[in-house]
Amino acid sequence: MDLVLFAVLVVLTGIAAGLVGSLTGLGGAVVVIPVLVIAFAVPFPYAVGTGFLTILATSSTTGAAYIRDHLSDLRIGMFLEIATVPGALLGATFTVFLVHANLSNALLIALGAILLAIVPGTYARRHVELPTGVVPDARSKRLALAGEYHDLALERDVRYEAGRTRPALGVMFGAGVTSGMFGIGAGVFKVLALERYLGLPMKVSTATSNFMMGVTAAAGAGILLSAGYVNPIIGAPAALGTAAGAYIGSKVLPGLRNQTVRWLFLPVMIALALEIILRGLGLA
């Protein structure tokens, strides 16, 4: 296969990933990374580097819209970045060390296992539209971690306060490490911290998780870029494709985003994860 054909196929993969990502809420990276490894035999660290680029290419598009609509809580998001950023820097550094120690296969197995956990986890997320009984802690009061948004569906302004910041910071650190190691957004962990520990409304959690995604990805991408593992010949077509796919997904197909579509992709995602694990074990 020559480079032109490769680039075209990666753009198409990106478009598909961007579409699937925006339809399912999974993000494009979880599709792009396994496909690059399985179909094009792209070395693991380059696939991770590409994953970050697809996150950067999509989170800025959707992120900008959420910010404009005041759904992202900038204050809470920027507060939690104090945990995700060091997590992502450490995670990406750890991956570079493991790759240099010829442990890419162990990383593939771990990625497969994480995908198996993340996909059903994202789907089965128990959505609490407006949590009740949230008791803000001292840090939440001191930093004024509270906000207000206009809920179009409920037709009223909704006020919320952040609850338990310490466990939220812990989960966010873990989300940062996961994101940094594998080049994925780890949105399911971010939303867990925002919904369960801070007790934020569902829409605010989703938008704030998305708002934070770009900075986490920038930390991981920065490490891999300076370490020489962000290859634009793979990354540029993937980023361009996912940006296009996510844009089409958000403009043309918003009505399609429902449970049925999501569950249709579940077997595909499980197959990709299992194939990744088999690769890691040297059995594929």
Add this chain to the structure above:
Amino acid sequence: MTASSAQGTTGSVPLRPLPVEAYRRMSVVLRTGLLVSLVILLAGLIAYLVEHGLEPFGTAVSTNPILNYLSLDGLASGLAHGAVEAYLTLGLLVLVATPILRVASGWYYFQRGRERSMAGITLTVLVLLLVGILVLGPLVR
């Protein structure tokens, strides 16, 4: 906006929203950065394919063509000499720098609103990002 309290809100946390201008500015930073980087990457990719399009993909995929342009000197001289790889590197840098600029604008608005704690937190995030990428990254290369 009129505040009608949601059920269960204690009301003990003060509402201190960032100015509307901050939301607009960050949204513009993200959109502009993304657009600029994607345009550079698209042009760079097409130019690279015109030069190398018929080579087998395996070589380019396993040996990163931008390795010589990851230092400031290398990048500057590559851009000056019109090396396609240098422009691809520039596109990647803009893509990575965009969210970092967003953090910087957050710091600016907290600073301007005299919120010392939040300004300190955002500044720490900014320093971590820069030190991580500029010092830690090259160290593990």
